[in-house]
Structures are given as C-alpha cells and as structure tokens.
Amino acid sequence: MRHRNLTISMLGAAALALAAQAAPAAASGLSVSPSILEHSAHAGGVGSVTITNTTSGTLKINVKARPWVQSLSGAVAPSQSKELSGMRLSRTSFSLGAGAQSTVSLKLVGKPSDGSLFGCLEVRGTPTRHSKHGITVAYRLISTLRLNPSRKTLKAQVEGLGVVGKSSHSTLALTIRNRGNTVDPIGGTVRLTGPRGTLTDTVTSTRIIPGGRVRVTLQSLRKVPGGSYSASVSLTQDGRTVTRASRRIRLP
C-alpha cells in the first residue's frame, strides 16, 4: 500500500513521537490516518485506516465509503445517499471507548469497470452523552480514497469557453470535463487573439473526478477591449497535452 506520506526528518519524527505520548491526557477529538489512502485498483485488500477516539467518552462510530459529488466550482463532498460500489469495509458501525483506536480494512470486491475508483471514507463519531445545550455537535472526518488504474487514460474535453458576469465584473470561464480514468490534475493555457494583440492565461491545475466537469475562472476581462476574439485552449495532464480546442468568442 502506498500512502501519501509526509516525509520529515528523524528529529521531526522524534518530536512527533514525544508529542503523541503526551496526547491521551490532553486531546479531545477524533482522528483518522491516513487522510489520503492511495492504492492500485485491483480486487482484494487495498489498505486500512486507523480511527482514534481521544475524547473522554465513548463515541459511536459509523464508517462508509462514498463516491464524491463534485460541484462546478471543483469542490467535493461525499454523496449523502450513495456508497462506493464494490468496496467492502471490515467494520462499519461500532463503539469506540475513550482513548481507544480501531483499524478498518478496505477490500475491493472486483476490478472497477473503468479501471479506477475514487471516493472518500466518511467517519462519523457521535457522542453517546448528549449536550446540555440541546445542540449536540458530532465529528465527521472525510478522508480521500484514490484507487488508481493500472493503465491510465488521460483525456479531457473543453465543454465550454465563454464570458461570465457582466460589464466590469466579467471574466472568461472554461468548463472542462474529465473523460479519463484518473484524478491527475488538469491544467493548461488559454490564448485569446484579437485585433489588438494576444492575451495568454494559465488554467489552474484542478483535480476532476472521472466523468465530472469543473468550471475554471480565468482572467478578468475588465480592461480587455470588446470585439471578436479567437480563443485557443491547450489542456495538460500528467505532463502531457490531452486536448486542444479553438473557439470564436465575442467580448462585450
């Protein structure tokens, strides 16, 4: 299993170990590690996560593997109704006592149809004692699951390029759909060529779930004179150019 790890010096590790030893009397919360579980998408065990309750009371723990829902802005949230198909967890609902920790193993039942699976692990920890104020605040930790394909398909599509907003607030916006089977960031450049010259802007690298689409806002058009422009887009992923597209756009 390949965790996404934070490499630190040995002295740093020692400092962390000392801090961790002092933890039980001090901390009061819920933790999950690793926060990004990355593995190749093949049938069988794909890793495990450790859940630790450092509160002074028992927490009722619920664990679910869920697909992401991605908004047009690129933000992701766990689906509230669906579970990640093909994923089995060794434990899904249990009580975790004060200071206790538990490991949940993840197993992929079969190889995903498009070779990869991306989602998250939703860990909910609800106090068994309810708040005296009526409002009970429970813990919810969302860690990332990346089950990468053995053979990557890098493919992106420009679904839209146009002006959003009005007058001085208008900006150029690019809508990208990920047609591949990875979440490798997609970035690139947009070049606008018009009667008064050429403008170039960078498309900020964004992780998009396979099949998902994201709208990237580009530069402000406040100082760009109106008229007809030729826009050319070049998108890159994993160091390779995955698509080129041209559009004719009219700026107000």
Add this chain to the structure above:
Amino acid sequence: MRRAWRLGGASLALCLTLALRVGPAGAEEEPGVEVGGEVPSYLSLELDAEGGSAGNCTMHLGADVTASTPGAQLSLTSAGGLGRDPLEAAAEGDPFQPFAGPFGASLASWTQPIGDTAVSLRFRCAGSQKDASSELLYLTLSAQTP
C-alpha cells in the same frame, strides 16, 4: 495540559531548530547520508467545551484542526441531510450562514497543511425558530479536492 498535543509547524520547526543547534556532543555530520522517516497523512478534529444556552438558542464552540495534507475544509452539516435546517453557523468574524445540502456551510478552509489550528464557531436559530433541542450537527473536516 491541552497544549501538550501540538503538531503545529511552528513548534515542530522550533524543536528541529533547537535539536540541530544543540546536537549531541561530539556529533559530526556525515556527508552524503540522508536520514529520514515517514509519517502517514492525518486528519484530526478536536472540540473544546461548549457554551451557550438552549433557551436563547445560541451556542459557541472551539475547534482545533490538524490536517497533514494541503486543502482541508471545515464545514457543518446537519444530521437531517438535505432538509432545511433551523440553525445557522459562522466562524468567528464571519457572517452567519444556513447549512443544508451535501456541501453544508463552509466555515474555514486552508490551502496548506495545518497543525492544531483553532477555529471559533457560533450557532444560532434561524428565522422564527426558537428551539434547537435535540439537534445533531456534524462538524466536518474534509479534503477539498478528490
């Protein structure tokens, strides 16, 4: 004692600086040898003691957040899920906002890894709602990207 569990970059950097400056007596650097270790990525959410009153339908709460990977977000969702929630929430200094739907109310976000970062939260009833008893809210710490 609460302050003992600090993974903050500043304290870690301080430890490293002190350790490197003091060092073991007689220790010599051996060129070309790289010593390292690996720590699994980590998400941690801690809550402080809460305050407020159900009668006034207000509550305040402190949260401490640790996320060893960049791009963490703190948000609030209700146990009711997609339904309209009778409460509003805000991080200190920010305006109140309702929370409903899968994305909930975004309270704070960070682009860099963070260590035990304190966030002060406030809750209140929305509109004509006067009673927040039996409300179950989930304070969510999550990744912002897939």
